[in-house]
Amino acid sequence: MEPLFYIAIVFCFSILFSFLGMGGAIIYVPLLYWLGMDLLTAIAIALLLNVVTTFSASLTYIKKRMVDFPTAAPFIVSSAIAAPFGAFISKSVSDNTLLTIFSLVVALAGVTMIFSKTIGNTERELKASPKQRFLIGIILGLLIGTFAGMLGIGGGIFLVPVLLLLGFGIKSAPATSALVVLFSSLFGFLSHIGGLQIDLTLLAGMAFTALVGGQIGSRLMYLRHDRLRIFFEKYFGKMLGIVLLLISVMLQWSLMGK
Template sequence: MLETPIGWGLLFLVGTFTGTLAGLLGIGGGLMMVPVLTFFGIPLVQATATSLIGVLLSSISGTVQNFQTKSLNWQVSLLLALFGIPTAQLGAWLGDRLPDAGLSLAFAALLLITIYMMQLRQKLKRQENKTQEETNQTPTTDVAQVAVTGRTAKPIAWIGLLAGVLSGLFGVGGGVVMVPLQMLFLGEGIKAAVRTSLGAIVAIAISGIAQHAWNGNVLWVPGLCLGLGGILGAQVGTRLLPKLPDRMINLLFRAFLIALAIYMAARAL
């Protein structure tokens, strides 16, 4: 079905939806792209490899928008990517060697961990807002404030290393981990962290795609359909980010993640 115009159109719509969430939440979109591809009978390792094309294109689209509005902290994004590139290669190498059932269970666990990470992010956001209110500060979450220094370089490096492994292994961008960890260890505002992680995902996804392509796992046409939809969606998401509260979006997204986790676990069993 994915080789027909109907299948291409469906993948474009999936890419648009996930790209919008990528721009809003800084997650890259692969968390939903991968289960959808496996639903159509694609082996999981090929689904993870193919989703990275969509992750890459939607991340490029959102990052260009953030760069044009001068809201991208490119120094932190670059350092995250520098450490994420080699571990994305490692993750792709591991994914090609793990059994499909084991990888499915691991992906289901990742989806559940994602819910916790999103809750952590919301907690950090509330603390951030409370601190600003107590000190009578003007909210600054729209501006990237973290600088690359001797104090921040080490946590940035570790965050990038972890995000790279997740990207190559599961076909996700890694932003779902990067955003709350940046807030927790760098003190970065939530919207700044979303934009920074989205920029790093560009280089990390390229690295993962290269290794998966070497292994022959990338389905280029379905991936491009996802990616073209992701470009449109990311433009929508990054424009909505400064304007919309994400409480309802996060609640719906968590419910969707639980459903996907159940599906991936059942697929493995």
């Protein structure tokens, strides 16, 4: 496959997912696998792209003071602990088992995106106390870290709806999620780095593209053109959810054919 094809894909998805506070690995993993990469390499690359995209987006969100650090901290700590465990699982089971689990997680993520209500006012009243948010962060962080290490998913596709349910606004939820996904993906990537098999020039090109896309996507959140911004917030999540459900079905279909 031509390197420019990979770079173009990364550019588009890094823009879209950084806008939503996610890294895009939930798309990258099956896509890279279908394009001929072995599964563990696809997971490692997807996690690296997650790291670069969310790092780039987080620079913007931190500058805009939209990140809730006390809420993000327990997620980051517990995901760091769980990521190596997830990576151990991924190396201990067959590709078919991993893909089956991945397809189920993708389907759940798709349903979450379709039914998640992301439109609202800028910020709302938080519905959980700091102690409750800390406990939620520890528990969900362990799950996110495990998923990051095992499947190459940063967890943003679940974290953003959770933050919205806790009362975070449509700007602070993606911003806080991006910081958490940055670290969960980083620890997941470090757990997989030994099995990475790819041309380093292509990897550098994809990473740089994700860096640029992350800047563009995070800045879309602050467009003055409210109609365009609201369109993204209102419809992109539902369209993405449908795409994820289709990916889940295609993964299951391909497994049945083996």
